[in-house]
Amino acid sequence: MKANITALKQGLMRCHDCGWLVKIADKLSHCPRCDSQLHARLPYSLQRTSAFLISGMLLYIPANVFPIMTVNQFGVGEPHTIAGGIIELIDSKMVPIALLVLVASILVPLFKLIGLSLLLLSVHFRWQINARLWTVMYRIIAFVGRWSMLDIFMISILVDLVNLGGVAQIIAGPAAIAFAAVVILTMFAAKNFDPRLLWDNQENQ
Amino acid sequence: MNDFIDPPFEATDAAINKKNEFQLIWLLPLCALLVSAWLVYKTVSEKGPVITITFPSADGLEIDKTKIKYLDVEIGKVTDISINKDLKSVEVTAEMDKQSGEYLTNKTQLWVVRPQIGLGGVSGLGTLMSGAYIAIKPEKGDQERHFTGLSVPPVLEANVQGKKFILETTNIGSMAPGTPISFHGITVGEILDYELAQNADNIKLTVFVNAPYDKFIRTNTRFWIDSGIDLSTSADGVKLRTGPLISLLAGGIAFRTSSEDKITDSVPEYTSFQLFEDYDQSTQVIYQRTVKVVMYFDESVRGLNVDAPVLLRGIPVGKVTNINLEIDGKTGEIHIPVVVEVEPDRIIVVNKQADLTIQDNIAHLIANGLRAQLQTGSLVTGQLFIALDLFPQSKIVTHRNKTGYAEFPTMPGSLNKIIHSTQAFMDKISKLPLEAMSTEINNTLVALQSSSKAATKTLDATSGTMANVDKTMNSAQKVLSTLEPGSTTQYELNQLLKELTETASSVKQLADYLEEHPDSLIRGKKEK
Numbered sequence: 043m044k045a046n047i048t049a050l051k052q053g054l055m056r057c058h059d060c061g062w063l064v065k066i067a068d069k070l071s072h073c074p075r076c077d078s079q080l081h082a083r084l085p086y087s088l089q090r091t092s093a094f095l096i097s098g099m100l101l102y103i104p105a106n107v108f109p110i111m112t113v114n115q116f117g118v119g120e121p122h123t124i125a126g127g128i129i130e131l132i133d134s135k136m137v138p139i140a141l142l143v144l145v146a147s148i149l150v151p152l153f154k155l156i157g158l159s160l161l162l163l164s165v166h167f168r169w170q171i172n173a174r175l176w177t178v179m180y181r182i183i184a185f186v187g188r189w190s191m192l193d194i195f196m197i198s199i200l201v202d203l204v205n206l207g208g209v210a211q212i213i214a215g216p217a218a219i220a221f222a223a224v225v226i227l228t229m230f231a232a233k234n235f236d237p238r239l240l241w242d243n244q245e246n247q
Numbered sequence: 248m249n250d251f252i253d254p255p256f257e258a259t260d261a262a263i264n265k266k267n268e269f270q271l272i273w274l275l276p277l278c279a280l281l282v283s284a285w286l287v288y289k290t291v292s293e294k295g296p297v298i299t300i301t302f303p304s305a306d307g308l309e310i311d312k313t314k315i316k317y318l319d320v321e322i323g324k325v326t327d328i329s330i331n332k333d334l335k336s337v338e339v340t341a342e343m344d345k346q347s348g349e350y351l352t353n354k355t356q357l358w359v360v361r362p363q364i365g366l367g368g369v370s371g372l373g374t375l376m377s378g379a380y381i382a383i384k385p386e387k388g389d390q391e392r393h394f395t396g397l398s399v400p401p402v403l404e405a406n407v408q409g410k411k412f413i414l415e416t417t418n419i420g421s422m423a424p425g426t427p428i429s430f431h432g433i434t435v436g437e438i439l440d441y442e443l444a445q446n447a448d449n450i451k452l453t454v455f456v457n458a459p460y461d462k463f464i465r466t467n468t469r470f471w472i473d474s475g476i477d478l479s480t481s482a483d484g485v486k487l488r489t490g491p492l493i494s495l496l497a498g499g500i501a502f503r504t505s506s507e508d509k510i511t512d513s514v515p516e517y518t519s520f521q522l523f524e525d526y527d528q529s530t531q532v533i534y535q536r537t538v539k540v541v542m543y544f545d546e547s548v549r550g551l552n553v554d555a556p557v558l559l560r561g562i563p564v565g566k567v568t569n570i571n572l573e574i575d576g577k578t579g580e581i582h583i584p585v586v587v588e589v590e591p592d593r594i595i596v597v598n599k600q601a602d603l604t605i606q607d608n609i610a611h612l613i614a615n616g617l618r619a620q621l622q623t624g625s626l627v628t629g630q631l632f633i634a635l636d637l638f639p640q641s642k643i644v645t646h647r648n649k650t651g652y653a654e655f656p657t658m659p660g661s662l663n664k665i666i667h668s669t670q671a672f673m674d675k676i677s678k679l680p681l682e683a684m685s686t687e688i689n690n691t692l693v694a695l696q697s698s699s700k701a702a703t704k705t706l707d708a709t710s711g712t713m714a715n716v717d718k719t720m721n722s723a724q725k726v727l728s729t730l731e732p733g734s735t736t737q738y739e740l741n742q743l744l745k746e747l748t749e750t751a752s753s754v755k756q757l758a759d760y761l762e763e764h765p766d767s768l769i770r771g772k773k774e775k
Contacts, residue, residue, distance in 0.1 A: 086272070093272040097279035104286045120312055216286060223279070 050242065055082040084236035088165060094231035095158050101220045101227065102151060109215035111197050113204075121215055124148060124193070146192045147221070154190070154228045157183045161235060168243040180237045187229040194222045295323070295343040300357050300381070302396040305337040307361055307379030315341055315357075315381045322347040322383070339396070341381070350385030351392065357383050358397040399424070401439075408458035409436065412514075414470050414500070415449050416522035421498040422472070428454055428500045429473060435460035438500070452522065454500065465512040467505035470522045471529035472498065501526075537588045538605050539568065540655040542619045542633065543646040544583045551621060551631040557587050559635040565589035567633065575647070584650055587619075587633060606653065613656060616641060621660035631660075692766075699765030706758045713751060720747060 049055060053066050057073035057080055064073060064080055071080045079085075109121030122130065124147050131140035157179055164171055197214050204212045302308070305328050315323035327340035343351065360382045384401060419441055428436040436456035443450055456464060478487050500522065523529035548570060557565040569586035591605045603611070616639035624630040643656040659667070724744060760767065767773065 090272045093276050096276040100276060100279040100283045104283050108286060108290075220282070220286075227275070227279075 048238075048241070050082045050238075055080055083238055083242070084234060087234055087236040087239060088162060090234040091158065091231045092162055094227045094234060095155065095162065098151075098224045098227035098231060099155055101223045102155060105151075105217045105220035105224050106148070108217035108220065110193070110217040110221065111200070111215050112213040114211040114213065115209070123217065124221070143193065146190055150186055150190045151221075151224055151228065154183050154187060154232070158228065158231050158235065161240070165239045165243060170244065171240070173240045173244050176240055177237050180232070180235065180240070183228075184232040187225065187232055190225045190228075191222070194218060194225065293345050295345040296348050296351060296392060297326075298323075298341050298343055298351060298392050298394060300339045300341065300394045300396045301331065301336050302339055302359065303336055303398050305339065307359060308337075308339060308381070309378065312378065313339075313380055315343065315383055316360075317347075317350065317383045317385065322350075323381075325381070339381070348390075350383065351390065351394075352386060352388030353391040354386035354388035355383060355391065355394065356386070356397055356401055357381055357394050358400045360400065407455075409456050410461040410464065410516045411439065412454050412456065412464055413517055413519040414452040414454055414522040415519055416452065416472075417449050419450050419452070420472065422452070422500070426499055428456060428470075428502065430460055430463060430502055433460070451519075452500075462510065462513045463504050464502070464514055464518070464520075465504055465508035466514060467508050467512075468502055468514075468520065469505065469529040470500055470502040470520050471526050472522060472524060473501035473526075503529075536592050536605075537565075537590055538609070539586055539588050539652045540609070541648060541650045541652040542585045542587055542655045542657050543644075543648075544585060544621060544657055545581075546621065546659060548583050548585065548621065548631065550623070550629040551585065551633070555624075555630070555632050557589065557619075557633045557635065559594070562593075564591075564593050564635070571650075573649075582646055584646075584648075585633070586650060586652060587655070609653070609655075613643070615639065618656050618658040620658050623660075634660075692769075695766065695769045699761075699768050702768060703762060703765060706761060710755075710758055713754065717751065720744065 050066070054063055055066050056063050057076060057078060059078040060073060060076040062073050062075045064071070066082055072078065073080050084090075106124055108123065110124050110127065112121045124143070128140050128144050128148075131137075131143065161176065161180060161183075163169070164176065197212070197218050200212045201214055204210050307313075308325055308328055310325055310328055313325040314321045315325070321344075323341045323343035325339055325341045329338050329340075330336075331338050358381070359379050361379045381396070382400065422438055422441070424438050424440055426438045427434045428438070436454055438452055439455050440453040441450055442453070476487070476489055478485065551567065551570060553567055553570060555567045556563045557567065565588050567585055568588045571584050571586075573582040573584060574580070575582070589609075591608075596608070609617075616637045617635055618638045618641055620634045620636065621631050622634040624632045638658055641656075641658055645654060645656070648654045760772075764773070
């Protein structure tokens with residue numbers, strides 16, 4: 043048996059639930075043993091990933107344009123956008139924290155959005171690529187996704203902790219919800235992307 | 248290499264389900280699109296007008312941080328601050344809420360709220376922590392997008408119920424916008440603004456009286472400066488009046504109603520009132536009607552001041568309001584027109600003639616010989632007052648009157664009369680032939696001198712005689728001592744002799760004095 047032989051090329055697929063090996067017949071097939079849906083590759087992987095990705099991209103705009111939180115001190119507060127918060131942190135000489143926020147809140151989601159788009163495009167247009175490297179990228183995207191929730195966690199903790207009535211109060215802005223949605227949607231997008239598709243397109247494996 | 252190799256085991260066929268799946272997932276981007284679009288639309292649609300405000304300085308203002316608030320509700324935000332081209336002021340650009348559009352009119356006032364600590368209280372304390380903000384006081388009017396910010400906050404920030412009145416005074420003293428106005432000790436209003444009249448002869452204070460109390464401002468309401476402490480001494484003892492504590496510190500204005508007024512007498516907004524210097528002044532009767540006349544005095548008015556009284560047979564009927572100096576360019580004559588304000592209501596007219604005006608009455612009195620005179624009120628200070636009295640025989644002297652007031656004839660004052668008679672007396676003295684007199688006196692004196700020399704010789708002879716007398720006396724004493732001691736004769740003789748001795752010494756003194764001052768025979772004894 044050659045190493046580069048895939049189950050798909052053998053006309054076989056495996057039930058995800060019970061591990062039963064089945065011959066590929068149709069896209070809408072069920073496992074004869076446990077009746078769960080069968081698919082050689084994640085069904086509609088490209089479509090679903092694209093849908094999640096486009097949703098994420100659309101929400102990424104309000105997440106950055108609108109204020110993510112309002113810090114009220116003595117009844118007077120001003121809303122901060124993500125970028126505004128970073129600039130404020132730099133002004134307050136807290137560069138490391140500013141860098142952390144920059145990476146977690148802007149660069150990581152952006153990297154995920156761009157990375158997933160590239161993955162989708164490469165599959166769709168059958169680009170001849172270094173599939174091994176791209177798989178590494180996919181793994182990073184899938185892993186790093188949850189860490190973008192850092193900002194949301196911080197805000198949700200702060201909103202609860204810093205609630206001193208008139209003295210100081212933190213109110214989450216509309217961007218917080220949009221940002222959380224971006225993170226969740228990109229996580230779903232990564233989940234729905236089937237990295238095996240990267241390999242299927244490669245002619246010389 | 249064959250791609251399809253036989254599996255080494257039997258794989259079963261998959262069960263086939265023909266149901267076609269609709270990709271519901273595509274609803275998700277649609278939702279995201281809707282949400283994003285809605286957010287963007289909301290932001291754009293809530294975007295209100297952009298206004299510019301000119302301020303003298305941007306102290307405390309920050310881009311994107313400074314808010315514009317009305318009644319402490321945020322209605323806008325400063326988006327830009329730039330220095331005007333004239334380099335003297337700053338232009339603040341602000342983005343307002345959509346609903347705020349109708350407030351932005353040409354009468355709207357904007358000012359910067361900073362913490363203020365004064366005697367009247369502390370305000371804007373919140374801005375200590377939050378930084379300054381721009382407050383707005385909307386007012387209905389025409390649409391306006393460019394404003395000039397006030398450098399001082401208007402005293403009335405919100406639209407409070409009440410009325411505005413004008414108080415006229417000559418000196419603002421320690422009063423300033425915000426100075427309280429009290430009514431029976433209750434603070435019922437404050438000074439809004441002050442303005443110097445165009446001719447700078449008085450100050451107009453705009454005051455605001457809050458709603459329930461504004462109806463106490465009636466026709467005869469009196470306002471006075473409530474300086475806090477009013478200490479006065481009189482025959483009754485020492486009297487102390489104090490106002491509210493705040494007016495002790497910052498001064499204030501008080502008012503009271505008059506018992507003559509009824510509730511229906513309340514006056515409309517912007518009625519003018521006089522502001523009295525103190526409580527006592529405000530209690531004095533004020534005559535609204537005044538008649539101004541001008542009096543020309545040809546004598547010195549030194550000691551006559553503005554506000555000097557005008558007395559008609561000792562009763563005050565008016566006061567001096569103005570004293571000028573005029574020089575006739577043609578004839579070189581000097582005139583002093585004195586403008587006098589007469590309060591005709593002080594005089595009760597009996598047997599009143601309905602058709603006669605005050606001017607007619609004055610003309611009638613002048614025809615009867617009413618004249619004005621300068622009289623000395625105090626010989627010590629030389630203060631003058633104007634006395635009016637009847638001098639039926641006197642002539643009416645008129646002047647080229649350019650003051651616009653009716654001229655009132657004058658007479659030389661009593662002091663002036665004294666001066667005139669003294670002058671005449673001095674003139675007579677100066678006409679005396681003093682030189683001739685003095686030569687004659689000289690001659691007389693020479694003659695006197697020779698007479699006195701002769702007198703001295705005579706006196707010398709007398710002195711010799713006196714010595715003889717002394718001798719005679721001594722011998723007489725010897726004779727007397729032989730007389731019986733203790734007898735009345737002896738005592739009397741003793742007395743006589745003592746007196747004779749004193750007489751002799753006096754004569755000696757006289758002789759000595761005459762020797763030294765022979766002229767005293769004529770001129771008498773000089774005082775040392």
